[in-house]
Amino acid sequence: xxxxxxxxxxxxxxxxxxxxxxxxxxxxxxxxxxxxxxxxxxxxxxxxxxxxxxxxxxxxxxxxxxxxxxxxxxxxxxxxxxxxxxxxxxxxxxxxxxxxxxxxxxxxxxxxxxxxxxxxxxxxxxxxxxxxxxxxxxxxxxxxxxxxxxxxxxxxxxxxxxxxxxxxxxxxxxxxxxxxxxxxxxxxxxxxxxxxxxxxxxxxxxxxxxxxxxxxxxxxxxxxxxxxxxxxxxxxxxxxxxxxxxxxxxxxxxxxxxxxxxxxxxxxxxxxxxxxxxxxxxxxxxxxxxxxxxxxxxxxxxxxxxxxxxxxxxxxxxxxxxxxxxxxxxxxxxxxxxxxx
Numbered sequence: 460x461x462x463x464x465x466x467x468x469x470x471x472x473x474x475x476x477x478x479x480x481x482x483x484x485x486x487x488x489x490x491x492x493x494x495x496x497x498x499x500x501x502x503x504x505x506x507x508x509x510x511x512x513x514x515x516x517x518x519x520x521x522x523x524x525x526x527x528x529x530x531x532x533x534x535x536x537x538x539x540x541x542x543x544x545x546x547x548x549x550x551x552x553x554x555x556x557x558x559x560x561x562x563x564x565x566x567x568x569x570x571x572x573x574x575x576x577x578x579x580x581x582x583x584x585x586x587x588x589x590x591x592x593x594x595x596x597x598x599x600x601x602x603x604x605x606x607x608x609x610x611x612x613x614x615x616x617x618x619x620x621x622x623x624x625x626x627x628x629x630x631x632x633x634x635x636x637x638x639x640x641x642x643x644x645x646x647x648x649x650x651x652x653x654x655x656x657x658x659x660x661x662x663x664x665x666x667x668x669x670x671x672x673x674x675x676x677x678x679x680x681x682x683x684x685x686x687x688x689x690x691x692x693x694x695x696x697x698x699x700x701x702x703x704x705x706x707x708x709x710x711x712x713x714x715x716x717x718x719x720x721x722x723x724x725x726x727x728x729x730x731x732x733x734x735x736x737x738x739x740x741x742x743x744x745x746x747x748x749x750x751x752x753x754x755x756x757x758x759x760x761x762x763x764x765x766x767x768x769x770x771x772x773x774x775x776x777x778x779x780x781x782x783x784x785x786x787x788x789x790x791x792x793x794x795x796x797x798x799x800x
Contacts, residue, residue, distance in 0.1 A: 481516030
């Protein structure tokens with residue numbers, strides 16, 4: 460019997476093949492569009508062929524979901540246990556429509572609209588067609604991968620031996636996916652993904668300690684250039700210097716430009732609400748410095764304790780690197796703003 464790691468690897472390769480094959484067909488069909496009449500050639504057959512190709516890719520990706528989950532259960536020495544009337548995943552249910560429920564033809568026509576918009580904006584025909592193709596590729600990859608994830612997710616819910624799943628990242632994972640690598644989720648938790656996300660789930664049972672991926676291990680496996688590309692120059696440098704990978708990545712999610720410290724700076728809103736780690740750290744430091752205790756609840760506000768207002772913008776790692784003059788100051792600021800502890 461195959462080992463769980465071999466089953467996971469084979470499933471991942473099968474999903475990637477479904478995506479790659481569909482992308483190859485989509486790229487060929489895109490080249491068949493008439494640049495003189497994009498809409499006409501789409502309606503004349505290219506659009507229909509593209510819809511059929513993506514639907515076939517979705518079906519291919521979805522068709523391996525139940526087999527994969529059953530194999531993982533069997534590898535744990537268990538027998539798959541499906542509720543009556545719920546023993547078969549209908550792979551075709553994940554084919555022919557977009558993940559958000561809309562018809563595939565309306566979704567896949569959007570790159571044509573994108574191309575027309577680029578042309579109207581004055582770019583060259585070649586640039587516009589390339590822009591449309593990039594948009595199409597992103598959609599196709601997402602829809603095929605979503606079909607595979609959806610079918611496997613249904614199989615995990617239906618198979619009562621499965622208690623949850625662990626997120627596995629592909630080699631091309633972005634920073635946001637990397638920090639989710641190895642995290643365990645209950646069987647009924649939705650799979651968080653972004654457009655073009657290629658991550659997938661590893662079914663887990665009570666009979667096996669689920670395989671977990673260390674986000675820092677993944678980061679360390681990348682070259683310096685790849686670290687910089689995926690995490691940003693400042694973020695990657697902060698992580699290499701000991702910064703918490705979760706804090707660094709989360710800080711990049713929502714940034715604002717402010718006038719502070721006598722100049723324009725880039726700050727993050729991450730962790731600055733009253734439940735955030737940075738907020739709580741600044742609250743604690745202010746209380747220690749001033750001797751003033753601030754309210755922790757509305758009841759304490761009514762009792763007369765003042766509310767703490769965060770007045771210090773939380774700098775992003777990249778901004779800290781820009782402002783710091785030496786390594787000692789850099790380390791101190793990374794600690795102050797919650798990236799080192």
